[in-house]
Amino acid sequence: METQRGSEVWLQNNLFDEIIAYAKETSLKQSAKQKKILEVAIDMFAKKGYSNTSTAEIAKRAEVSEGTIFKHYGTKDKMLFSIIFPFIKSALPSLANEVFREIFTEKTATFEDFLMAFFKNRTQFIIENRQIFQVVVKELIYREELRNELLSLFQENITPRINQVVDYFKAQGKLIQLPNEMILKVLFTFIGGFFISNFVWLNRSTVSDDEVKTAVRFVMHGLSSSNEGSE
Amino acid sequence: METQRGSEVWLQNNLFDEIIAYAKETSLKQSAKQKKILEVAIDMFAKKGYSNTSTAEIAKRAEVSEGTIFKHYGTKDKMLFSIIFPFIKSALPSLANEVFREIFTEKTATFEDFLMAFFKNRTQFIIENRQIFQVVVKELIYREELRNELLSLFQENITPRINQVVDYFKAQGKLIQLPNEMILKVLFTFIGGFFISNFVWLNRSTVSDDEVKTAVRFVMHGLSSSNEGSE
Amino acid sequence: METQRGSEVWLQNNLFDEIIAYAKETSLKQSAKQKKILEVAIDMFAKKGYSNTSTAEIAKRAEVSEGTIFKHYGTKDKMLFSIIFPFIKSALPSLANEVFREIFTEKTATFEDFLMAFFKNRTQFIIENRQIFQVVVKELIYREELRNELLSLFQENITPRINQVVDYFKAQGKLIQLPNEMILKVLFTFIGGFFISNFVWLNRSTVSDDEVKTAVRFVMHGLSSSNEGSE
Amino acid sequence: METQRGSEVWLQNNLFDEIIAYAKETSLKQSAKQKKILEVAIDMFAKKGYSNTSTAEIAKRAEVSEGTIFKHYGTKDKMLFSIIFPFIKSALPSLANEVFREIFTEKTATFEDFLMAFFKNRTQFIIENRQIFQVVVKELIYREELRNELLSLFQENITPRINQVVDYFKAQGKLIQLPNEMILKVLFTFIGGFFISNFVWLNRSTVSDDEVKTAVRFVMHGLSSSNEGSE
DNA sequence: CATGAATGAGACTTCATTCAT
DNA sequence: CATGAATGAAGTCTCATTCAT
Incomplete structure (x- = not known):
């Protein structure tokens, strides 16, 4: 499809750089109308998906002309990326930096404490950006290129830190002695499942x-009976 | 959008009845051409998504005329449902009946045995129908109506039996003493996450x-260290 | 511009092959509606130019829907090439073959005879295809790529034969002893000027x-006084 | 098309008056910005053609706002005429006056001398204004109205003087005894062909x-062998 | 005076669907 | 029964032009 081919071309460079560039470009100097457009677009992309949302409908609901949309975003694709990239930018690096620092040092005696802090922190973040999260999840399913970029980013930014944490608690004998890779796999499967089932599939707001x-x-x-468990 | 409005109208009746009706209609008198059409449609819907696949392309790759497609399926939406419904029909009821019987009675001494059998059984089923599974997952995300119907079906058909199993093992002291609702929630979150991450997100074939x-x-x-665990 | 970039991509292959392919594709199996579309398109492109003619207007005058146009020609550009290429195909090679044979051998005692036959032959051809000639001339002015391809074709097909003729008459002492290149330059300048001024600029029909x-x-x-000339 | 209809309305008055009016208006109070705008517009019209050049692109390259362009020129069409008219004004009248005086009286013993001086003079003029010449040629092809006006101007201003010259040399027996009309026709065909092929078609700069x-x-x-020719 | 955000008409194109053959 | 030409509504995008600041 034309649009998708276009987007791939646009993605040839490093996604992360694009994210930064786009976030800057977009988040600054945003007029009221631009904000309204994005707001409406996010709402509709989240509800009906990118492909099923027409620029005409966005324009109508945002009470601007279609021309205005294209003046600001050039293509429908770029509008989508103006939504997705800043989200990923703030979701991933901050996940890597502040979040880990905050969570890990504050009296986190156990991995359970760590997980608890992590879940609460990210749950709040996703709730605050629930619609964008929905857009991202729904689009990633169709865009392999984007998905692979995100996986790379994850491997580079998040995995190492989680590994540190896991190693730390493994050393204390508090975590199962399995290869980190397997631990991370089940961990991410469940965490991803938790966020997506609650905030996308069930569209819960809390x-x-x-x-x-x-x-x-x-x-x-x-799920085993915890006749010997800690809690 | 026209298409979606159309599908909603069409869904006013009970989904389950439609599933049955469709399954019969579809699985019986399926000519070679019809099979080819569905085959191609499944492949393309799985890869590019329903919205991004045109009937013209399906016709071309299936080596039939566009007219033929509409002769058989009436609308593009109905073609989609001819794919989705039989899948759900064979995924859910068999899950409810044969599967449980097969799985549960065969020397399932522990819940772990039950889970193992369940995972293996369903993994095989999904692998055999991987593309259709992808189509279903990708479409359910956009079709709230369909999603809700499926949830209802689940509540009516699957949940009670799982509850039986859970109660059975709870009574034996082998499962955590939590409300079944919570147990099922985490259970489904992880199982769903497992299947979707492996067979949709990562598109693995095994x-x-x-x-x-x-x-x-x-x-x-x-993930806790199993200094007391059974395995 | 999008369109032009598109056309260049489309032109990456050898123009001549495309001409042949296109001519075959187009001239065969042409339905009445297709003919009407081309007829209208030629008329309008000739009058207003390609850029200033909208597909909507073509559709309206040809009494078909816009969809029909794109069903047949895919893009507006391809419609243009469906007009231009077959024309060039029949203008150039036949110019090279039949024309030269016809013209040159039939009692062409002098270069003047040759020129006369040539002028008459090509004038008739252009008059028969006047509108297409106009389209070609008007578009070549904007499409450097196309112009260069045409120049190459000319160098390969026409120039050598003209050179033969010129050499022949030079050897008989009937032509000025200048380098062929210079002779051809003034010759083409005048002949091109003659055809374009009459049939494009002045839009004469005879x-x-x-x-x-x-x-x-x-x-x-x-223009010198021919106190010594032959006529 | 809107644009063309606009231009026709605007052309209802006598072209020559407009030329004068425009030339005055334009050449006098031309600010630096206006010059830059025209410079960019000429460059782009020459390269891509009027229709394929957007005012947005002109504004961007000229480093002014789109508003500024329309403040100065009102419409895109008028901007084109601000380019074309002064050119024609300086090409035609000076052709009629100075040029002829310069050329004709300076030891022009023969028509050949006259032609030589004429070619050199006009070649220089066109080279100095090559891009504008390209714009004029490319646009005249699409604008019949404008073309006819130009033809009239030519008939009124240039033809009589050329006739004088032709008559003068005819009287001296140095030119072929053909009706002036025919002489002028071939003369203009070749001269026009010379300038357009070199400076538009081949885009030569010298x-x-x-x-x-x-x-x-x-x-x-x-082209005849000049066994009796003068050179 | 200059700006550039905003417009809306209209451009090219796609596509599900129909229907005469 | 199958075909594929035809449709027309709707989609994305462009652009000359306007106008509040």
Whole structure:
């Protein structure tokens, strides 16, 4: 498809650089109309998906002309990326930096504490950006190129730090002695499943502390009867 | 959009009835051409998504005329449902009936045995129908109506039986004493995450026995060091 | 511009091959509607130019839907090439073959005879295809790529034969002893000027025999008083 | 098309008056920005053609706002005429006056001398304004109205003087005894062909004296062997 | 005066669907 | 029954022009 081919060309460079460039370009000097356009676009992309949303409908709901949209974003694709990239930018690096620092040093005696802090932090972030999260998840499913870039970013930015944490608690004998790769696999499967099922599939706007606690407990001890477990 | 509005109208009746009706209609008198059409459609919907696939392209690759497609399926939407519904029909009811019987009675001494059998059985099923599974997952994300119907079906057909199993093992003291609802929630989150991450997101065509074992072990005992665990 | 970039891509292969392929594709199996479309397109491109003619207007005048146009020609550019290429195909090679054979051997005692036959033959051809000639001339002015391809074709197909003729008459002492290159340059300048001024610039639908005679006389003897000339 | 209809309305008055009016308006109070705008517009119109050049691109390259362009020129069409008209104004009247005086009286013993001086003078003029010449040629091809006006201007201003010259040399027996009309026709065909092929079609930036000489020789004596010719 | 955000008409193109053959 | 030419609504995008600042 033309659009998709176009987007791939546009993605030839490093995604991360694009993210930065785009975030700057976009988040600064955003007029009221531009904000309204993005707002509407995010809402509609989240609900109906990118392909099923027409620029005409966005223009109508944002109360601007279609021309205005293209004046600002050039193509529909770029509008999508103006939404996706800044989100990933703030989701990933901050995940890597502040989040880990905040979470890890503050009296995190156990991996459970770490997980708890992590879940709460990211849950809040996703709730604050729920619609964009939905857009990202829904689009990544169709855009292999984008998905691979994201995986790379993940491998570079997140995996090493998680590995540190895992190694740290393994050394304390508090985590199962499995290869990190396998630990991370099941961990991400569950965490991803948790966020996507709650905030995309079920479109919930909040989760209770109890649910988070249950989730963390599950990650730590599974479903077996805990006649010997810690909690 | 026209297409989606159309599909909603069409879905006003009970989904399950439609599934049955469609399955009959479709699986019986399927000519070679019809099979080829569906084959091509599944392949393309799985790869590019329903919205990004044109009937013209399907016709061309299936080596039939566009007219033929509409002779058989009426609308593009109905073609999609001819793919999705039989899959759900064979995924859900068989899950409810044969599968459970097969799995549960055969020397399933522990919940772990049950899970193992379940994982293996469903993994095989999904691998055999991987592309259709991808189509279903990708489309359900955009079709709330369909998603809700599926959830209802699940609640009616699957949940009760899982509850039976869970109650059975709870009574034996082998499962954590949590409300079934919470147990099912984490269970489905992980299982769904496992299937979708492997067979949609990563588009893998197989998973090793080791991976399944690790997954089941995780479900049972989590990530904590198993100085007291059974395995 | 998008369109032009597109056309260049399309032109990467050898123009001549494309001509052949296109001519075959187009001239065969042409339905009445297709003919009408081309007819209208030629008329409008000739009058207003390619850029200033919209597909909507073509559709309206040809009494078909816009969809039909794109069903047949894919893009507006390809429609243009469906017009230009077959014309060039029949203008150049036949110029090279039949024309030269016809013209050159039939009692062409003098270069003047040759020129006369040539002028008459090509004048008739252009009059028969006047509108297409106009389209070609008007588009070549904007499409350097196309122009260069045409120049190459000319160098390969026409120039050698003209050189033969020129050499032949030079050997008989009937032509000026200048390098062929210079002879051809002034010759083509005048012949091109003659055809373009009459059939594009002035949009004439015919020229009289007298005019042709005067033109040929000019080519041979110029404007000087012919106190020694042959005519 | 809107643009063309606009231009026709605008052309209802006498072209020549407009030329004068425009030339005054334009050449006087031209600010640096206006000059830059025209410079860029000429460059782009010459390269890509009027229709394929957007005002946005002109504004960007001229480093002014789009508003500024329309403040100065009102419409895109008027901007084109601000380019074309002064050129025609300086090409035609000066052709009629100074040029003829310069050329004709300075020891022009023969028509060949006259032609030589004429070619050199106009070649220089066109080279100095090559891009504008290209714009004029390319646009005249599409604008019949403008073309006709120009023809009229030519008939009124240039033809009479050329006739004088032709008559003068005819009287001296140095030119062929043909009706002036026919002489002028072939003369203009060749001269027009010479300028357009060299400076538009081939986009050359200069021609050698030799080429000019050959051209003039051709005009005078044609291609016949000059066993009796003067040169 | 200059700016550039905004417009809306219209450009090219796609596509699900229909229907005469 | 199958075909594929035809449709027309809707899609993305461009662009000359306007106007509040």
